[in-house]
Amino acid sequence: MRFFIEFSYNGSNYHGWQRQPSQTSIQERFEDCISKILSSNISLTAAGRTDTGVHAKKMFAHFDYDKEFDCLKTIHQLNSFLPNDIGVRNIFRVNDDDHARFSALSRTYRYLLINRKDPFMQKRAYLLKNKLDIKKMNEACKYLLSNDNFKSFSKSKTDVKTYICDIQEASWTQVDDNTFIFKIKANRFLRNMVRAIVGTLIEVGQNIITIDQFNDVILSKNRAKAGYSVPAHGLYLTDVEYDIN
Template sequence: MTQRYFLYFKYDGTSYHGWQSQPNGNTVQDELQRALSTLLREDVQVVGAGRTDTGVHARMMVAHFDFSQDIDCAQLVYKLNRILPRDISADKVVKVGGDMHARFSAVSRTYHYYVHQHKDPFLRSYSCQLTYPLDFDLMNRAAAMLMEYDDFAAFCKSNTDVKTTLCKVTEARWVRDGEYQWHFVITANRFLRNMVRAVVGTLVDVGRGRITLDGFMRIIEGKQRSGAGESMPGNALFLERIEYPADLQAHGLDT
């Protein structure tokens, strides 16, 4: 009888063309499938909780896979970490019910986007340097507006084949990390392709005085990607957390 397993893992996306397998370029999904197939001696396909773009990182990602036998989960994690590249690490493997789905069973995802305003060689790989003054109080007032809307077509990558641009944002705020460092936190039930980076780019325009609060509202209501700000670089974006219903956590999906 086939068993379903959830794999919790993290990765530095610098060297990858995103999460999802594609014809040209190595991806995180490719690496995981190769490692699992090698260790389990069976062709293993994984389904991720979401997709991250080229260069984007994940402090927590979840994927599920099916296997024909019972697995020693702790031993599999140990072996995965022996053969996975140094920029991908497995945290745990959990046996779940067959109706559980890494993507569709998730109830929320949280992303962090990091920025700094003072040149620092140790931040450049995982944070975006912004060399101009920003009004973060104003940016937080604009960010709060995101929770008043449910259609985010304005922040969806153009020519993307999506069935709906509806999302429920439950958290959106800027957090200060130091004198010159901040990060943006956003939580939603789902995200559109390129959505977080486009939201951050538009909020930065608000902070620079290029867009007013009324203008930010009109951008959301206009539902046109061309009205929003530029997409920010991917290297400063982290998928931080994925949450599942409490009843799933009670059956081993505690995070």
């Protein structure tokens, strides 16, 4: 039988989702805990593999288990035993061929940017004191919707088979005088893609490159042409969509 888990985490204290040989990961903590509770060696497959320091407000993973169990009780047990920076919202039965990663229709990320120092947002938002032209940045975002090859924003050394992604939404919102949020939704994302996009859009907002030059960066399919990767701690996975009954 296959089950989905919906959960969230603050990634500040972890070296990403995926198990690491000598570093603490969210997957390691989660699998160790649920394996003890269910008295079985449980392996979790997540909707995505977030990098070191990246947060998730809504993440899904699936696991296989051959016995009936009380989902609500298990949620309570997990939330009691897991660290405070990992929280479980739901566990539910799905079809045996439903897959947390491959059945996902879309994923949505948000990047949080502030331009004034805030002690309460440390490790939760990227502090950038430079003034930004949000209007220009949103104009540049239109090129993200009209292109589909994003090799320019992918980590250089990767074994990915295709750089094609269908970006459905991409925009900046100014929440208040000091807070800006970038939202991007796509069927899939490349390694480091969102952070590289944000860094390059910041260059548009600072008039380092023009809107058309942003498109040239995409068309170049060359990571060296794109801007810097912004810090991981401002990035949040906020939604994963499925067509699952």
